[in-house]
Amino acid sequence: MCSFFKAKDMGIDLGTANTLIYVKDSGIIMNEPSVIAVENRGGKTLAVGLRAKDMLGKAPQSISVVRPLQDGVISDFDRTADMLKSFLEAALKAKRIRNFRVVVGVPSGVTEVEKRAVSEVVKQLGATDVFILEEPMAAAIGAGMDVDGTTGCMIADIGGGTTDVAIIALGGIVCSTSIRHAGDKINDEIIQYMRKRHALLIGERTAEELKINIGCACMDVDENGNEIIKTMNARGRDIVSGLPKTLEVTNKDMMIALQESMDIIVDAIKATIEKAPPEIAADIAENGMVLSGGGGKIYNLDKLITKRTGMEVRVSDNAFEAVALGAGKSLEDIEKLKVYAQGGRKR
Numbered sequence: 001m002c003s004f005f006k007a008k009d010m011g012i013d014l015g016t017a018n019t020l021i022y023v024k025d026s027g028i029i030m031n032e033p034s035v036i037a038v039e040n041r042g043g044k045t046l047a048v049g050l051r052a053k054d055m056l057g058k059a060p061q062s063i064s065v066v067r068p069l070q071d072g073v074i075s076d077f078d079r080t081a082d083m084l085k086s087f088l089e090a091a092l093k094a095k096r097i098r099n100f101r102v103v104v105g106v107p108s109g110v111t112e113v114e115k116r117a118v119s120e121v122v123k124q125l126g127a128t129d130v131f132i133l134e135e136p137m138a139a140a141i142g143a144g145m146d147v148d149g150t151t152g153c154m155i156a157d158i159g160g161g162t163t164d165v166a167i168i169a170l171g172g173i174v175c176s177t178s179i180r181h182a183g184d185k186i187n188d189e190i191i192q193y194m195r196k197r198h199a200l201l202i203g204e205r206t207a208e209e210l211k212i213n214i215g216c217a218c219m220d221v222d223e224n225g226n227e228i229i230k231t232m233n234a235r236g237r238d239i240v241s242g243l244p245k246t247l248e249v250t251n252k253d254m255m256i257a258l259q260e261s262m263d264i265i266v267d268a269i270k271a272t273i274e275k276a277p278p279e280i281a282a283d284i285a286e287n288g289m290v291l292s293g294g295g296g297k298i299y300n301l302d303k304l305i306t307k308r309t310g311m312e313v314r315v316s317d318n319a320f321e322a323v324a325l326g327a328g329k330s331l332e333d334i335e336k337l338k339v340y341a342q343g344g345r346k347r
Helices: 077-092 112-124 135-142 183-198 204-214 251-275 278-287 301-309 322-332 334-341
Strands: 004-006 010-014 018-023 027-033 036-039 045-048 063-066 096-098 100-106 127-134 153-158 163-169 172-179 231-238 244-250 289-292 313-315
Touching (some): 010 135, 018 322, 027 077, 045 077, 112 127, 127 322, 135 163, 135 289, 153 251, 163 251, 163 278, 172 251, 183 251, 204 231, 244 251
Parallel strands (some): 010 100, 100 127, 153 289
Antiparallel strands (some): 010 018, 018 027, 036 045, 153 163, 163 172, 231 244
């Protein structure tokens, strides 16, 4: 293994739930949960990514398993730097990485202070140039949308910590809405629903598995008009007896659990359209919108938004990787990137 690596241009989606790294000519080289496990004594990093996530809810008191990003922003600067350094070393098979340019995707609602924090973390790792790009812009580029055209295009990027909705034209965001309500909050609502409705206490990982496997925004029906039911077993602790319990959960349960979150996301989409100039709104009415991010893949969310707004909605083919892909691809034209970043480049 080489000890020094001169990296190529890189795009990073530093997400609340997952971190993705894109390297020019190599594509997505890293896709891991944004989790780090450290020793409480001495602060030694024990595991990052999937290995650390496997420790969530199971670690002894001597080990802290933390998610250093909350609601799309860095909540623990040192842990974020350690985690990202470990990811880059593992992905690039190198200990020392120098002279590379990076574009980092951040939620559209973050402050200048939060942008600087992200930039400093990446600069510590040896980057020469760091560009900060708002996630909806990065996602739109990654999804192959024409962000430079005069025709307005609309995207909703639903990540782990934030939902970013934006209308884009002429290389800039015309109007946007960023809410700190996304995948993590949806998991919390599933946990609360299971507790109240079924007296079953489940963990965050079980809630996420339920969301991914049988979560839905609205039900499908068969040719006779009957709802198509899907089921999955959920394991947890019975609140009444205190003993382990396995329960069969349906997609209808999940639809009810997700209802409030879906309403909030649809309201954010409507609020963004209401901010748009009439000509841009007419473009969106004609061309519809795109969903990206892990939350954008919630089953039938596109159908629900169409039902509520009348717009055509499609899910990006690379919904999960769109921000990282767009961040990396934007480096192909630095002059355009400077426009996209809207002054986001740091010293």
